Amino acid sequence: MAHVVSKKLLATDDALEQVLPLCRNPSRRRISITMEFETQPTMEENYHHAMKWANFVHDMLQPDTPIFGSPDVCFLGMSSTDKLLVLVNPNSGPGKAYQIFRKQVAPVLSDSGVAYDVIITQRANHAHDLMKTLDLQKYKAVAVVAGDGLLYEVYNGLGCRSDWMSALGLPVCIIPGGSGNGLAKSLAYWRKDPELKRPRSQCLISALNLVRGTPKPMDLILIHSHSGKRYISFLSFGLGLLTDIDIQSERLRILGEARFTLWGIGKVMVQRRYSVTISFKRASGIKRDELKKSASQSELQSQTCESRRPNLQHSISCHAPHPEDPPSPSTPDEDDVPNEFPGNPEVEDNDDSSSFPLGHSRDEVELGRDALDESLWNKKTSTRKADYSHLLQKGGADAACPFSDPVPEDWETIKGEFLLVYVVYQSHISSSVMMIPEAAPDDGIMWLILMPGSMSRPAIAKVLLQLDNGMYARVPGVRLIPVTGVRIVPHDTQGLLTIDGESIPFEPIHAQVLPGLARVLVR
Numbered sequence: 001m002a003h004v005v006s007k008k009l010l011a012t013d014d015a016l017e018q019v020l021p022l023c024r025n026p027s028r029r030r031i032s033i034t035m036e037f038e039t040q041p042t043m044e045e046n047y048h049h050a051m052k053w054a055n056f057v058h059d060m061l062q063p064d065t066p067i068f069g070s071p072d073v074c075f076l077g078m079s080s081t082d083k084l085l086v087l088v089n090p091n092s093g094p095g096k097a098y099q100i101f102r103k104q105v106a107p108v109l110s111d112s113g114v115a116y117d118v119i120i121t122q123r124a125n126h127a128h129d130l131m132k133t134l135d136l137q138k139y140k141a142v143a144v145v146a147g148d149g150l151l152y153e154v155y156n157g158l159g160c161r162s163d164w165m166s167a168l169g170l171p172v173c174i175i176p177g178g179s180g181n182g183l184a185k186s187l188a189y190w191r192k193d194p195e196l197k198r199p200r201s202q203c204l205i206s207a208l209n210l211v212r213g214t215p216k217p218m219d220l221i222l223i224h225s226h227s228g229k230r231y232i233s234f235l236s237f238g239l240g241l242l243t244d245i246d247i248q249s250e251r252l253r254i255l256g257e258a259r260f261t262l263w264g265i266g267k268v269m270v271q272r273r274y275s276v277t278i279s280f281k282r283a284s285g286i287k288r289d290e291l292k293k294s295a296s297q298s299e300l301q302s303q304t305c306e307s308r309r310p311n312l313q314h315s316i317s318c319h320a321p322h323p324e325d326p327p328s329p330s331t332p333d334e335d336d337v338p339n340e341f342p343g344n345p346e347v348e349d350n351d352d353s354s355s356f357p358l359g360h361s362r363d364e365v366e367l368g369r370d371a372l373d374e375s376l377w378n379k380k381t382s383t384r385k386a387d388y389s390h391l392l393q394k395g396g397a398d399a400a401c402p403f404s405d406p407v408p409e410d411w412e413t414i415k416g417e418f419l420l421v422y423v424v425y426q427s428h429i430s431s432s433v434m435m436i437p438e439a440a441p442d443d444g445i446m447w448l449i450l451m452p453g454s455m456s457r458p459a460i461a462k463v464l465l466q467l468d469n470g471m472y473a474r475v476p477g478v479r480l481i482p483v484t485g486v487r488i489v490p491h492d493t494q495g496l497l498t499i500d501g502e503s504i505p506f507e508p509i510h511a512q513v514l515p516g517l518a519r520v521l522v523r
């Protein structure tokens with residue numbers, strides 16, 4: 001932040017005038033201040049004097065400096081032997097990650113005096129393999145200059161270790177350099193970063209998180225596949241419309257995020273429907289009264305809104321039909337649930353859903369920034385306690401594949417044809433797609449998003465057009481259900497299934513939340 005050359009002395013007060021705003025100004029801009037010194041007879045002496053100034057400015061920015069620092073400004077407390085590990089994927093998205101590292105991240109790191117090692121990934125799975133054997137004592141945090149795919153490798157590498165539970169708590173920082181930068185956007189959105197509206201500032205914001213951030217808890221999702229594979233996820237998973245767009249548009253990755261828009265247009269014309277059985281455990285903790293209140297607010301606010309969500313039946317039906325929707329082609333039938341997954345309970349609703357002003361089922365809510373009282377979410381986040389006892393009893397992440405057990409009795413099951421079965425736990429799944437505006441990284445909740453197969457082309461187009469503001473959830477037919485566990489069993493033999501945007505074999509999967517296990521660096 002302060003570059004010093006030895007030539008001419010600036011009056012002390014003048015220099016402070018330039019430096020102080022840097023310390024106080026909350027805006028995230030990188031400013032170079034050049035101080036010139038020419039008080040001593042030799043170049044070396046002037047340089048020595050200048051360096052004293054540079055060190056003074058640096059020291060004043062440290063958290064324990066009484067005037068400017070606040071106790072939570074910098075967590076790392078780096079000693080001279082501590083280091084950060086920076087992973088850069090040169091092939092991320094449009095191929096600019098290395099450039100971003102060189103031009104935006106490295107200067108911030110060197111300005112802050114933090115020691116770091118950089119590894120440029122050479123191949124797919126390079127980061128995964130590194131994380132499996134990384135000496136966790138050597139690094140205080142790992143930064144990823146790439147898309148979400150490389151961070152997925154990092155978490156899945158850490159998740160393979162015998163010390164997986166503590167390893168997954170290694171502080172991470174994501175600096176967006178790929179075509180899918182959902183986590184970076186979600187974190188900036190969650191922190192209400194003032195620079196959020198300037199996409200070009202995103203990398204700088206994230207680089208500052210690395211040197212000035214504090215580690216905040218983030219939920220991870222543990223996913224088991226039917227064949228016994230295990231995955232760790234931080235963003236989303238599922239099948240259908242969004243997955244098909246993400247994977248099939250890979251060939252256009254040179255376009256960056258524009259590839260999603262282009263492919264989406266094609267998907268409105270030609271859709272694929274998936275036959276799926278979905279079992280889930282509804283999230284508890286969203287209190288009835290609070291929901292009523294937010295539903296009432298939502299009702300007031302949505303009176304001018306054209307597309308009103310119809311009464312949602314908390315029942316086995318695979319979607320909530322809008323009066324104008326054609327009848328669903330498939331009627332749920334418990335007998336159709338495959339034998340190898342016995343125990344799927346008939347869905348029963350013992351709750352009186354009619355007590356909800358909008359006819360919402362128990363925990364089902366309409367989204368939109370206004371839909372829920374923000375204090376509810378903050379409260380929910382701050383009071384939740386991480387509890388892994390159920391996992392530890394079963395042997396942690398190495399627990400036997402949950403498919404050996406039937407779906408628990410307090411889960412609900414629905415079955416039908418779907419355009420989309422998608423589960424999201426961050427607000428954004430890419431920098432331009434906002435799925436759950438209310439999601440907080442550590443709220444302990446996954447959001448199950450369903451689009452029934454009966455949705456019309458105009459409705460699908462409406463959904464895709466409103467993915468940038470989260471209002472797609474108001475398109476009739478779309479359902480959102482907060483869950484803490486979910487099992488997805490596709491009945492087709494072929495299709496695309498992704499976790500955090502990465503393709504995995506198409507087979508049944510079972511997911512549960514690991515609340516607050518990860519730590520992400522944010523300001």
Ligand SMILES: Nc1ncnc2c1ncn2[C@@H]1O[C@H](COP(=O)(O)OP(=O)(O)OP(=O)(O)O)[C@@H](O)[C@H]1O
Binds near residue numbers: 092094122126147181
């Ligand atoms: N040097 C490399 N060459 C090719 N692939 C690599 C290299 N390093 C990492 N990868 C792979 O690239 C994949 C995508 O990386 P990343 O997420 O950084 O970019 P992205 O453009 O956002 O991709 P996606 O949208 O698929 O997540 C990672 O899953 C990783 O396996």
